[in-house]
Amino acid sequence: MPNANQILALVKSHLEGDDKRFKEVAMQIAAVEARSGHTILSRSIADLIKSNTGVRLVRSLAPLNMDVSEYVLSVDNSYRLSDLICSEVIKSKISRIIKEYIHRDLLYQNNLSNRNKILLAGPSGTGKTMTASILANELHLPLYVVRMEKVITKYMGETSLKLSKIFDLISNVRGIYLFDEFDAIGMQRGMENEVGEMRRILNTFLQLMERDDSDSIIVAATNAKEVLDTALFRRFDDVIEYQLPDQQQIEILLKTQLEPFTTPDLHIDKIAKALEGRSHAEITSVCADSIKESILSEQQLTDNIVIQAIEQKHSQIMSA
Numbered sequence: 001m002p003n004a005n006q007i008l009a010l011v012k013s014h015l016e017g018d019d020k021r022f023k024e025v026a027m028q029i030a031a032v033e034a035r036s037g038h039t040i041l042s043r044s045i046a047d048l049i050k051s052n053t054g055v056r057l058v059r060s061l062a063p064l065n066m067d068v069s070e071y072v073l074s075v076d077n078s079y080r081l082s083d084l085i086c087s088e089v090i091k092s093k094i095s096r097i098i099k100e101y102i103h104r105d106l107l108y109q110n111n112l113s114n115r116n117k118i119l120l121a122g123p124s125g126t127g128k129t130m131t132a133s134i135l136a137n138e139l140h141l142p143l144y145v146v147r148m149e150k151v152i153t154k155y156m157g158e159t160s161l162k163l164s165k166i167f168d169l170i171s172n173v174r175g176i177y178l179f180d181e182f183d184a185i186g187m188q189r190g191m192e193n194e195v196g197e198m199r200r201i202l203n204t205f206l207q208l209m210e211r212d213d214s215d216s217i218i219v220a221a222t223n224a225k226e227v228l229d230t231a232l233f234r235r236f237d238d239v240i241e242y243q244l245p246d247q248q249q250i251e252i253l254l255k256t257q258l259e260p261f262t263t264p265d266l267h268i269d270k271i272a273k274a275l276e277g278r279s280h281a282e283i284t285s286v287c288a289d290s291i292k293e294s295i296l297s298e299q300q301l302t303d304n305i306v307i308q309a310i311e312q313k314h315s316q317i318m319s320a
């Protein structure tokens with residue numbers, strides 16, 4: 001049987017939405033049950049935890065009777081601010097959002113409000129989605145990802161209805177709401193003669209956002225900043241611009257991703273040069289491929305293995 005502390009930790013982590021802790025405690029309980037000979041119970045707990053893919057439907061829909069599960073997903077992962085490799089400017093902007101959220105009551109008392117409408121712009125794979133997840137973890141809030149491709153349909157009325165349901169959710173269920181691929185509605189140029197329609201959808205979104213006085217944080221992300229209407233920028237409390245990593249950042253990324261497989265024979269500076277112009281996501285993936293190759297070929301990690309992984313990734317991208 002789980003002990004009292006484990007039961008308390010399980011309830012506490014569930015109520016706080018701390019899924020990582022919840023899973024850890026559940027796995028501890030599974031281990032205790034296994035040691036007591038309750039193999040079936042132990043395996044069932046472990047299977048349940050492992051089958052959770054990290055993406056699930058929004059939990060709080062039933063009581064609110066809001067059918068948004070088709071286009072809003074609840075996503076778990078455990079990124080922290082220290083995991084993000086970026087410029088000091090980006091880091092301090094994110095820290096400020098976190099700080100203002102934590103002290104929002106103090107700000108309200110002084111007729112001020114915390115920054116909670118944020119636009120993230122920059123190339124693919126530079127940490128925009130990761131930032132939304134960092135905000136969620138640092139502030140112990142759930143992360144909800146709005147699937148814009150499902151929200152925007154050719155029927156204007158339907159799209160507006162979906163958007164207003166999402167904003168109802170935003171005000172009823174505190175969380176980080178990521179509108180990914182925001183350019184889908186933020187576009188200046190629409191598809192053929194749908195420019196007017198897109199503009200109306202964008203206006204609906206902006207009105208809903210302006211009216212929002214919830215305790216949630218709205219994050220819009222795009223990698224097509226140039227097609228966004230510049231007037232849109234001032235409707236957000238903050239705009240964070242992401243860039244591809246510079247040489248120093250590539251080296252830090254390589255060191256953290258290749259740890260603990262690095263050896264003195266590995267020339268991080270040389271590898272970093274070969275990765276110039278690549279995104280954080282590509283570099284992370286090259287590191288994972290290199291480690292896999294080293295494990296499966298039972299060889300130490302060498303420059304050659306990493307360079308080969310870079311070339312493979314490059315040809316993969318070119319043929320895509």
Ligand SMILES: Nc1ncnc2c1ncn2[C@@H]1O[C@H](COP(=O)(O)OP(=O)(O)OP(=O)(O)O)[C@@H](O)[C@H]1O
Nearest residue numbers: 083084085124125126127128129130223280281284
């Ligand atoms: N700045 C970063 N520091 C460390 N790792 C990063 C960074 N950016 C991206 N990564 C790694 O790449 C993965 C993908 O990044 P992410 O999904 O945040 O990119 P994105 O900017 O949202 O891209 P897209 O525009 O294609 O949606 C992350 O899960 C992380 O492993």
Ligand SMILES: [Mg+2]
Nearest residue numbers: 128129180221
């Ligand atoms: Mg993204």
